[in-house]
Amino acid sequence: MLTTNPFDDDKLREECGVFGIWNADAAASFVALGLHALQHRGQEAAGISSMDAAGFHSHRAAGHVAGTFDKDEVIRALPGRTAIGHVRYSTTGSSAMRNVQPLFAELADGGFAVAHNGNISNAMKLRRTLNRRGSIFQSTSDTEVIIHLVATSHHTQMLDRIVDALNQVEGAYSLLMLTEAGLIACRDPLGIRPLVMGRIGDSVIFASETVALDVIGAHYERDVGPGEMVLVNGDGVRSFRPFVSASPRPCIFEHVYFSRPDSVVDGTSVYESRKNIGAELARESPVEADIVVPVPDSGVPAAIGFSQASGIPFELGIIRSHYVGRTFIQPSQEVRHLGVKLKHNANSALIRGKKVVLIDDSIVRGTTSVKIVQMMRDAGAAEVHMRIASPPTRHSCFYGVDTPERAKLLAAQMDVAAMAKYINADSLAFISIDGLYRALGDSRNPAVPQRCDACFTGDYPTRLTDLTDKEMAQSALRVVASR
Numbered sequence: 001m002l003t004t005n006p007f008d009d010d011k012l013r014e015e016c017g018v019f020g021i022w023n024a025d026a027a028a029s030f031v032a033l034g035l036h037a038l039q040h041r042g043q044e045a046a047g048i049s050s051m052d053a054a055g056f057h058s059h060r061a062a063g064h065v066a067g068t069f070d071k072d073e074v075i076r077a078l079p080g081r082t083a084i085g086h087v088r089y090s091t092t093g094s095s096a097m098r099n100v101q102p103l104f105a106e107l108a109d110g111g112f113a114v115a116h117n118g119n120i121s122n123a124m125k126l127r128r129t130l131n132r133r134g135s136i137f138q139s140t141s142d143t144e145v146i147i148h149l150v151a152t153s154h155h156t157q158m159l160d161r162i163v164d165a166l167n168q169v170e171g172a173y174s175l176l177m178l179t180e181a182g183l184i185a186c187r188d189p190l191g192i193r194p195l196v197m198g199r200i201g202d203s204v205i206f207a208s209e210t211v212a213l214d215v216i217g218a219h220y221e222r223d224v225g226p227g228e229m230v231l232v233n234g235d236g237v238r239s240f241r242p243f244v245s246a247s248p249r250p251c252i253f254e255h256v257y258f259s260r261p262d263s264v265v266d267g268t269s270v271y272e273s274r275k276n277i278g279a280e281l282a283r284e285s286p287v288e289a290d291i292v293v294p295v296p297d298s299g300v301p302a303a304i305g306f307s308q309a310s311g312i313p314f315e316l317g318i319i320r321s322h323y324v325g326r327t328f329i330q331p332s333q334e335v336r337h338l339g340v341k342l343k344h345n346a347n348s349a350l351i352r353g354k355k356v357v358l359i360d361d362s363i364v365r366g367t368t369s370v371k372i373v374q375m376m377r378d379a380g381a382a383e384v385h386m387r388i389a390s391p392p393t394r395h396s397c398f399y400g401v402d403t404p405e406r407a408k409l410l411a412a413q414m415d416v417a418a419m420a421k422y423i424n425a426d427s428l429a430f431i432s433i434d435g436l437y438r439a440l441g442d443s444r445n446p447a448v449p450q451r452c453d454a455c456f457t458g459d460y461p462t463r464l465t466d467l468t469d470k471e472m473a474q475s476a477l478r479v480v481a482s483r
């Protein structure tokens with residue numbers, strides 16, 4: 001089969017990061033630094049495309065940014081004052097080299113390089129139509145659909161062609177596109193995935209997170225707004241709002257887990273958000289304990305908030321090795337189990353005889369919680385309670401985060417009491433969805449939630465055409481089978 005269906009892929013990877021710069025000496029070296037700061041968003045592969053008077057130059061490779069883009073000869077082969085880059089976790093299409101971004105094509109009006117964070121929820125349907133019309137795909141990535149839609153658009157101007165293409169696409173996209181018309185940044189009408197704009201001197205920068213601006217000493221100017229397209233070229237910076245406007249639905253999970261705590265997402269410090277979530281969790285689900293212990297790394301800020309609100313001392317009861325990647329994103333169940341053991345170790349001298357409240361940001365498959373609770377018991381904890389800084393993850397993401405299919409999500413299989421038993425905790429509680437919004441300074445509007453929270457609520461903000469198609473196919477099969 002040509003296309004990997006994201007909906008029956010049980011690998012839990014993560015998302016992607018994009019970085020682009022206009023008008024800088026050795027633009028590619030800035031992109032390499034920016035991508036390095038976004039490495040947590042995607043560790044499968046990285047790529048940079050640059051543009052100079054001679055044309056487009058690209059280098060893409062599997063693995064981390066350092067290791068590929070730390071070599072002078074690689075950066076020297078990417079000349080030009082403008083460049084875009086990408087770190088990838090695949091959500092549609094395998095991790096094969098042909099799917100590594102930026103994707104590039106020579107279109108009728110010149111080169112076109114694109115870097116995409118997000119996922120197109122009607123990519124397979126569009127692809128089938130494009131295939132029938134004669135498009136020949138080079139990859140199995142959803143992102144390539146955008147290239148073919150731009151290539152086959154009847155409009156004459158590049159911006160119009162891109163708008164025409166994106167009007168046919170549903171789902172999530174924060175895009176950077178390098179074209180002869182200039183550097184173009186665009187965020188889907190709901191602003192599901194983040195995208196910010198910054199400056200350093202006369203250079204304009206776009207990045208998934210503000211941390212990538214910090215790392216090169218650039219200052220944050222503003223978010224690229226939901227549904228906004230920004231064109232940067234020799235004429236300056238121009239902003240367009242070409243899409244039908246909609247109520248924004250930025251991803252709430254960016255605050256819970258994905259973004260780095262030193263980033264500012266949707267105008268809010270992620271560190272502050274996480275501390276507030278921890279404090280709200282302590283108010284909603286208090287527990288009598290001697291120490292608050294974070295599950296490192298991403299549980300740390302929420303645990304600080306929990307400790308401050310409850311008055312229970314914060315202690316580092318689990319030490320993590322920094323030489324192991326995120327378990328959330330390892331490709332097989334065996335590696336994930338091994339990863340958890342390699343990654344965390346109990347600080348036994350501290351834990352022995354204590355009533356411990358563990359704080360983590362989320363439970364996905366439950367792999368981490370099972371191991372960590374057992375680790376606390378083996379270290380002699382008197383009681384082990386677990387508090388989770390997000391509601392139960394009951395639904396899959398179709399917007400650029402590779403969560404497993406529903407059947408593999410622990411919270412989709414059992415209720416909280418059964419989960420507590422499964423992970424062998426003395427008690428388990430999750431923050432409520434309203435509590436999560438409160439911690440972020442909002443009150444959830446159930447009619448039109450202010451954010452995408454679909455993995456907790458099942459309230460998806462767009463159509464999920466490819467999923468619906470699949471369900472239809474399955475139900476047709478069932479009918480055939482029952483005859």
Ligand SMILES: O=P(O)(O)OC[C@H]1O[C@H](OP(=O)(O)OP(=O)(O)O)[C@H](O)[C@@H]1O
Pocket residue numbers: 257295296297298299326327328329360361362363364365366367368369
């Ligand atoms: O229930 P599970 O399937 O185990 O997944 C959930 C865990 O995965 C993530 O951590 P991860 O170890 O990936 O990364 P982190 O170091 O950034 O917390 C998350 O923070 C939870 O701890």
Ligand SMILES: NC(=O)CC[C@H](N)C(=O)O
Pocket residue numbers: 014015016017088089090091092093099101116117118119120141142143400401402
């Ligand atoms: N996680 C992402 O944002 C992935 C982008 C794109 N859907 C891909 O699979 O390459």
Ligand code: SF4
Pocket residue numbers: 192251252253254396397398399400401452453454455456
């Ligand atoms: S489904 Fe969850 S992870 Fe995906 S965009 Fe929505 S809130 Fe974010």
Ligand SMILES: [Mg+2]
Pocket residue numbers: 295296297298299360361368
């Ligand atoms: Mg974790």
